[in-house]
Amino acid sequence: MRWSQLFVPTLRDAPNDAVAPSHQLLVRGGFMRQLHAGHYSMLPMGWRVHQKVAGIVREEIEALGGQEFLLPTMHPASIWQESGRWDTMGEIMFRLNDRKGAELALGITHEEIFATVASELSSYKQLPQVWYHIQTKFRDEARPKSGLLRVREFHMKDSYSFDVDDAGLDVAFDNHDRAYRRIFERIGVPAFGVEASSGAMGGNDSVEFMTPSDAGEDDVVRCPSCDYSANIEKATSTLPPIDDGSATELEQFDTPGVRTIAALEAFDGGAAADRQLKTLVMMLDGTITLVVVRGDHQLNTQKLADATGAIEIRPAEVDETFGALNAHPGSLGAVNVADHPIIMDSSLEGRVNMTTGANIDDKHYRGVSVERDITVGQWADLREVGAGEACPNCGTAMIIVRCIEIGHIFKLGTKYAETFGVKVSTPDDGEVPVVMGSYGIGIGRNMAAAVEANHDENGIIWPVSIAPFEAVVTIMRLDDETLAAGQTIYDDLKAAGVDVLIDDRDARAGVKFADAELIGIPFRITLGPRGLKEGKAELTGRHSGETEEVGLETVAAVVAERVAAAKR
RNA sequence: CGGGAUGUGGCGCAGGUUGGUAGCGCACCUGCUUUGGGAGCAGGGGGUCGUGAGUUCAAAUCUCACCAUCCCGACCA
Structure with missing residues (x-):
């Protein structure tokens, strides 16, 4: 190719609104141009890199036995209604109507569609199968950002495994785990796997692949001495023991003007933050719910979502809170609350002599024994791990690293198989739903991640494998x-x-x-x-x-x- | 969705407070000189000043509304 004829519109200055290095360099280098927020035109140089990344992904998935498909990106609403995700996906899904008025969706992922095709599987002898495609996904992100790192239209390789049992799924999952690590190695993106929340995918086990970068959007909790690492949405830590003394009587006391944990700590007769209960009033799919964590802990809303299955989670408005508890924030508590669900962070199990709001403005309780005085409807891990807390495996102080999520693999189980009738006959003439896994890797995001990891003040330093x-x-x-x-x-x-x-x-x-x-x-x-x-x-x-x-x-x-x- | 900022040739910006011919650098075209780290000189082309309404003799500039983009947060496979 002659450069004189190649369309590579390089720029001396980066566009003013590009902040992430990969965003600046991919635009300056003439790889891509923005059409509008979250949608980029790939120019010849950009598309060459994109194709090379996709090619490496294809090679590795083919190597584990994957068969390439191409499924539609526009879907009838009915298939999403069958799986229930027409409603649960909410605003992330682009929806439209055709000339007849029929409802359609642009695909955010393809579990449903692959499951529909897979319903033609009939015998255990056909399994295992690994199917994949590299297809455009559309997601109506609330905030596209950082160039290719978070967009509304992008190419993803998504593969789906079909096995007769959980042991088969484990094999497919491990194969993908290894393939993904090879892919990241080959495209020059340092990567590690972390325990992750499965979120809206509905699976029961998942691993996210992360690459450290300030341009990322995920926080990962890592142990510097053992191999523990988990997304902050899932991470736990070991807390130092606290001596509560022995249980005493519940006692209400006046706390005029005390509205915060810190104020109650300073208040004469108050309590240290780790001896307080923080009661958060949340709306979970429209239901007022009391969520209780330790005074010095933070709630992680993804953990709350995972624990409850709630889709729409928001803090209750002050008037909603007052309507439910007859008190204002600052004096709220769960003691003797009977008519609202109460979810309690697991770390509060067995705690006594705690202090919390009394649901009367300017009054608190002391001497609270959690199990004795509060009707806990559900115990769950809700608190967000902080930097420096002890590793749950080895006790070392952990660090928090900002990361880009560059891949995610899920064990789905039989949810989609049951919905879409993906069943195979067994040797003993029985019939079982197929066990599925799904495995996603965004092509453009990995291209950007490769730039994040490989650049200097003069520009991009492409690994040979994906250089244009x-x-x-x-x-x-x-x-x-x-x-x-x-x-x-x-x-x-x-x-x-x-x-x-x-x-x-x-x-x-x-x-x-x-x-x-x-x-x-x-x-x-x-x-x-x-x-x-x-x-x-x-x-x-x-x-x-x-x-x-x-x-x-x-x-x-x-x-x-x-x-x-x-x-x- | 909350907070903040910005919209002026392809890119980066000035002009706006005080309304009066739309400007600069880079890029582009022509010519001459130059030629191993983003050349110099001369000439030239290109802009609905985000959109719409309003005020005014006159609006990039003032007023109102809207739209878009970016950043932080919320949210998000």
Whole structure:
């Protein structure tokens, strides 16, 4: 490819509204342009990278036996109504009507559709199956952001496994776990797996793959000394024991003007935060619910969602709270509350001599024994782990790392199989629902993650495996002799299977060097009159930043070998 | 959805308070000179100033409404 004819609109300045490095560099490098929020046009350079990432994903999924499909992205409402997700998915799903008025949805994922196809499976002898496609997903995100990291329209490889039993699912799950780790390794994205909430997927076990980045949106709790790591939506920690003394009588006392945990700590006759109960009044799908955590703990709403299955969760308004408890925030508590559900954080089990609001403004209780004085409807892990808390496995102080979620694998069980009638006969002439798993990896997000992990002040440093071009032959002077020499090297590289670009633009050296570095081509072969006289080319590595002189006749072979080595 | 900010050629910005011919840098076109790290000089092309209404003789500028985009949070596979 001749650079002079290639559409690569590089920019000297990043657009003002791009903040994340990958966003800035992918726009500056002419890889993509924004159409509107969350929708990007892939330009030729961007699409080349995208295709290479997708190709690596395809190879690894094929290697574990995956069969490639292509399912529609526009779906009838009925299929989503059958699974119940027409309602539970809420606003994330784009919905539209056709000319007949029929309701349609744009696919956010494809469990339902693959399950429909899978209903033609009939015998255990056909299993296991792993099916996948690489297809556009549409999600009406509340806040698209950071370039390709969070968009409303993107390509995802999603695969689905079908097994006769849980043991089979475990195999498919482990195969995907290994394949995903190989994918991240090959595309140059440092990754690790974490325990995760399954959220709206409805599965019972899932692993998220994370790469550390300030541009990410997830917090991961990690132990520096053992291998514990979990999404903060799922993470736990070991709390130091607290001596409550022995249980005493429940006693109401006046606390004029005390509205906060901190104020009650400072109040004469109050209590330390870890001896207080924090009562949060939440609306769970329209039901007033009391959620109780320790005074110095924070509620994690995803944990609450996972524990209750609630879809819509929000704090109750002050008037709703007053209507339910006859008191205002600052004096709320769960003691003697009988007519509202109460969910209690597990860490409060067995606690006595606690202090909490009395549901009378300016009054609190002390001497609260949790089990004795509160009608707990449900115990659940609700608190959010903080940095420095002890690892549940080994007790080491843990850290919190900001991460990008780059893949997620789920054990789904038989939920979709039962809904869509995916059943197979068994050797003993029985019939069982098929056990499913689903496995997702966003192509564009991984492309952006690769940039986040591989760039410097001059631009992107693509791993050879996904670089838009593996090498560029930079012609320093557009005379016949230099062009001919460049063309020969270009042809040799082409013949050796290298993705090579020849920079034949009538531009100054600085422009060519800067562009090649910005768009991150791994190897640059520079041909100028100086070296040409001595029969030499210069070979510069984008990654190493180092330049060496190589003979004109051997440089193509040297580069071809290095490219091949990098891809091994 | 709450908070904050911004919309002026492809990109980055000034102009706005005090209404009066729409400007600068980069990019683009032509010519000359230059040519190993984003060249110089000269000439040139390109803009519904986010949209709509209003005030005014006159609106990029003032008023109102709306839209869009970005950031933080909420939310989110």
